[in-house]
Amino acid sequence: MRAHLARVDAVIIQAAIAGALSFAHLHDLAEAAGQGGWKAWAYPVSVDLLLVAAWRxxxxxxxxxxxxGGARLWxxxxxxxxxxxxxxxAxxxxxxxxxxxxxxVVAGWPALAFFGGTLLAHEPRTSEKPAAPESPEPNAEPVSAPPALDESPRDALPAPPPEPASDAVTAPAPTPAVALxxxxxxRVQALAEEHRATTGLPADPDAVRARLGLPPSMTASVAAHL
Structure with missing residues (x-):
């Protein structure tokens, strides 16, 4: 911060010294050219103001x-x-x-400086930045979107029922009874009577077939004689 202030102070001091010297030289020249009194002091002010205004x-x-181009000329x-x-x-x-x-030249400077200052003052101003678009009012009602059209088909046919699977498992055909x-x-009837006498229930064909040692395919034949 101190270094920044030191640089600023040096610039200000240098500008003040250079301005004072230039001011004095303009005053001396105007006075030597016959512009005495307050007019000699007005010449440096006129030149420096025109210089600063044209630069800005x-x-x-x-x-x-x-x-x-116009500002650069002046x-x-x-x-x-x-x-x-x-x-x-010098x-x-x-x-x-x-x-x-x-x-x-010294006598005609006031008219020239007045003309240049007037032109600089009446030049068109620099274009300003475009204004930002206005935001919508807080109380403004939002515009509702139009209702969406019903795109579903009105005359759509019902879906056909699913076809039965071709590989459905079919029930096995019953084994025909074989004559015994x-x-x-x-022997079958004796075992059946024994079971009924013991349990009071009819004999199971499959149980009778198992006691006789017959294959499962003979269950229907055994049941036919019970």
Whole structure:
């Protein structure tokens, strides 16, 4: 922070010294050219103000992307007047015998500076940034979207019933009864009577077939004789 202030102070001091010297040189030249009294003090103010005004307008137009030829012209005129006065008072010009052309230039400077300042003041201003779009009012009702059209088909046919699976498992066909020999028939009936006498229930064909040692395919044949 202190280093920044030191740099700013140095710039201000340098500008003040340079401005004072340039101001004095312009005053001395105007006074030597026959503009005495308060008029000699007004010349430095006029030149420096025109120089600063032209510089600021030129920079503003350049930042805005606009042509700055007019402001640049008046900046060069004011700079030439200030620089010429400083060089003229460096001992190259006899201030006691100022040439007539220089007297004419000094006498005509007020009109020239007034014209340049008027043109700079009436030049079109730099374009401002476009205004941001206005936000909708808080009380404004939102615009409702139109109702969506019913895109479902009105005359759609019902879906056909699912077809039965081709590989459905079919129930096994019953095994036909096989005729038993008479001895085996007597044995079947005896076992059935024994079971009924013991349990009071009819005998199970499959149980009788198992006791006789017959295969499962003979269950129907055994049941036919119970």
């Amino acid at each position: 307008r030129m920079r503003a137009q350049q930042r805005a992307g606009q042509p700055a 900046f060069l005129i004011a700079l030439s007047a200030s620089l010429g006065a400083n060089v003229a008072t 001992g190259l010009l006899d201030l006691d015998h100022v040439p007539a052309p220089l007297r004419v 020999p008479p001895a085996l028939v007597d």
